[in-house]
Amino acid sequence: MDKLLIQGGHALHGELRMSGAKNAALPILAATLLADEPVVIANVPHLHDVTTMIELLGSFGVEVLIDERLNVEVRSSSLCSYRASYDLVKTMRASFNVLGPLLARHGQAEVSLPGGCAIGARPVDQHLKGLAAMGAQIRVEDGYVIARVDGRLHGARILMDISTVGGTENLMTAATLARGTTVLENAAREPEIVDLGNCLNAMGARIHGHGTDVIVIDGVERLHGCQHRVMPDRVETGTYLIAAAATGGRVRLKDTRPETLESVLIKLDEAGATLTQGRDWLELDMKGNRPRAVDIRTAPYPAFPTDMQAQFLALMAIADGTSRVIETVFENRFMHVPEINRLGANIALDGSTTAIVKGVPRLKGAPVMATDLRASFSLVIAGLVAEGETLVDRIYHIDRGYESIEEKLTQLGARVQRLTSR
Numbered sequence: 001m002d003k004l005l006i007q008g009g010h011a012l013h014g015e016l017r018m019s020g021a022k023n024a025a026l027p028i029l030a031a032t033l034l035a036d037e038p039v040v041i042a043n044v045p046h047l048h049d050v051t052t053m054i055e056l057l058g059s060f061g062v063e064v065l066i067d068e069r070l071n072v073e074v075r076s077s078s079l080c081s082y083r084a085s086y087d088l089v090k091t092m093r094a095s096f097n098v099l100g101p102l103l104a105r106h107g108q109a110e111v112s113l114p115g116g117c118a119i120g121a122r123p124v125d126q127h128l129k130g131l132a133a134m135g136a137q138i139r140v141e142d143g144y145v146i147a148r149v150d151g152r153l154h155g156a157r158i159l160m161d162i163s164t165v166g167g168t169e170n171l172m173t174a175a176t177l178a179r180g181t182t183v184l185e186n187a188a189r190e191p192e193i194v195d196l197g198n199c200l201n202a203m204g205a206r207i208h209g210h211g212t213d214v215i216v217i218d219g220v221e222r223l224h225g226c227q228h229r230v231m232p233d234r235v236e237t238g239t240y241l242i243a244a245a246a247t248g249g250r251v252r253l254k255d256t257r258p259e260t261l262e263s264v265l266i267k268l269d270e271a272g273a274t275l276t277q278g279r280d281w282l283e284l285d286m287k288g289n290r291p292r293a294v295d296i297r298t299a300p301y302p303a304f305p306t307d308m309q310a311q312f313l314a315l316m317a318i319a320d321g322t323s324r325v326i327e328t329v330f331e332n333r334f335m336h337v338p339e340i341n342r343l344g345a346n347i348a349l350d351g352s353t354t355a356i357v358k359g360v361p362r363l364k365g366a367p368v369m370a371t372d373l374r375a376s377f378s379l380v381i382a383g384l385v386a387e388g389e390t391l392v393d394r395i396y397h398i399d400r401g402y403e404s405i406e407e408k409l410t411q412l413g414a415r416v417q418r419l420t421s422r
Contacts, residue, residue: 002399004392004406006383007415008365011249011288014412018237018256019045019403020230023094023307024192027169028199028230029053030097032074033062034105034176035203037225041072044230045403048396049092056088056095060102079106086112086143092400096124096166099145100174103136109147113140126167130158134171134178155180155219163188163300168215169196175217176205184215190301191260195231202226232280234260235307235374236402241265241284242311243381244412245273246318250285251412258282263304267312270294271319293321293359298329310336310378317345318385319359326354336375339368340382343390365390370397377402384414391419 020043030053032039044050054064054072061080065073082102089095089112102109114124128138128145133156137148155178160167168188173196175182187193189211197210203226206218237256244251245268258265258277265275268284271291276283293316298306306329316323317340327333334355337347343366346358365388370376376397383390395418398405409416 001393001421002395003419003421004380004395004398005417005419006365006380006390006392008363008383008386008388008390010384010413010415011247012244012251012384012409012412012414013249015252015254016240016408016411017254018232021045021192021195021233021235022047022049022401023235024195025050025230026053026094027097027173027192027196028228029057029072029074030094031101031173031196031200033057033060033076033079033098033101034173034200034223035076035225036222038073038075039203039225040227041074042069042227042229044070044072045233046070047401047403048399049094049401052088052092053095056084056098059085059088082106082108082110084109084111089114093166096127097169097173099127099147100131100170103131103147103149104153104174104177107149107151109145111145113143113145124166126160126162126164127170130160130167130171130184131174133158134174134182153178155182157183157185159185160187162186163213165190165193168193172197172207172210172215172217173200175219176200176207176223178217178219180219182217182219184217185213187213187215188300189213191231191234191257199226199228202228232256235305237261237282238264238305238308239311239377239402240408241268241282242308242315243384244284245271245286245291246315246381246385248286248288248290249412250283252281252283254281256280256282263302264308267294267296267304271315291315291319293319293323293357295324297326300329306330306333307374309333310375311381313337313347313355313357314340314378314381316357316359317347317382318361318363319357321359323357323359324354325357328353335371336378339371339379342366342368343382343386345382362387364388367391367393370394373397373401380405
């Protein structure tokens with residue numbers, strides 16, 4: 001099992017190009033199952049989760065080609081299976097996104113209940129309730145969702161009990177080929193939803209309102225091929241900004257979208273960072289200063305994202321003052337706290353939703369263990385500022401969501417080394 005060895009105490013400086021967004025690429029790859037012609041997706045990040053999704057598509061008999069520029073071409077006309085096996089779906093929740101496209105285009109699907117990070121309950125009831133409202137016959141049997149529809153799905157007005165990104169994606173893709181109009185109320189508003197909608201529209205879908213809490217989809221007879229470029233990864237961008245802030249450094253991040261990070265930039269500004277930005281770049285300069293303590297509260301977009309809570313908590317661990325970090329999205333997303341405390345942080349949990357962080361002047365390196373995707377990078381950030389060596393174990397979590405982490409950190413002047421187990 002690979003580990004990351006970090007020699008702390010080196011401020012991050014330099015430029016980086018941001019990768020394509022994992023959280024956009026995965027549902028877009030699933031959505032290619034809707035098209036009856038080849039779909040070419042560019043700016044797909046080279047990540048373990050993307051590899052898993054490509055393997056899943058291949059398990060359906062779909063032909064997936066990757067060219068020298070890492071563009072992914074999907075030809076779903078060869079599809080011959082409708083079963084998404086547990087072995088693939090258990091490792092990545094986004095695999096469940098194939099349910100809507102399979103059902104909409106082929107009238108049947110058997111998809112294992114999803115897995116992914118152990119960060120709390122993430123039910124799929126909103127997905128199933130919405131598909132049933134569109135005419136699907138659904139049962140859960142032996143850990144699989146088995147869905148059928150006679151003919152085509154039909155349009156429906158669907159009010160989701162909670163704002164769910166995965167549910168919005170699955171229902172939006174399914175509705176593209178439904179007969180009539182579907183209205184999704186209390187829909188998720190994340191930029192990745194917008195990117196998925198834009199790709200579907202390029203394939204011939206008729207979707208309006210994506211990016212708002214009411215999405216309207218007028219069903220069409222078929223979707224054709226297209227070329228689409230995945231949006232930049234806002235979580236990767238925010239993570240490297242936070243890492244630079246923690247080390248007192250200065251970084252310029254290119255090929256990104258500052259408008260998708262407003263809530264994070266506001267908090268970094270409050271923490272003392274100097275921020276400048278252009279249409280597709282961001283620059284952060286801490287001028288060697290220690291960050292100030294800032295409170296954050298996670299919530300669905302456009303509020304502070306849960307996927308950056310752990311990284312910001314690591315920043316607050318060495319901030320001047322006391323901060324409160326409140327998690328409202330997932331009930332089990334503070335598993336990184338004991339590991340950061342191993343480095344000398346002073347973080348106490350108040351129940352399951354609040355962390356009280358008393359900033360300390362310095363951390364000291366120690367062995368730590370990653371527990372989930374985003375928490376793993378919080379340990380890297382803590383290791384970058386800690387005195388001495390920090391060894392982060394189980395970094396396969398990082399490889400699920402961050403492309404070329406050791407190369408990118410080294411490019412910014414960090415002292416990091418991947419240790420590969422035989």
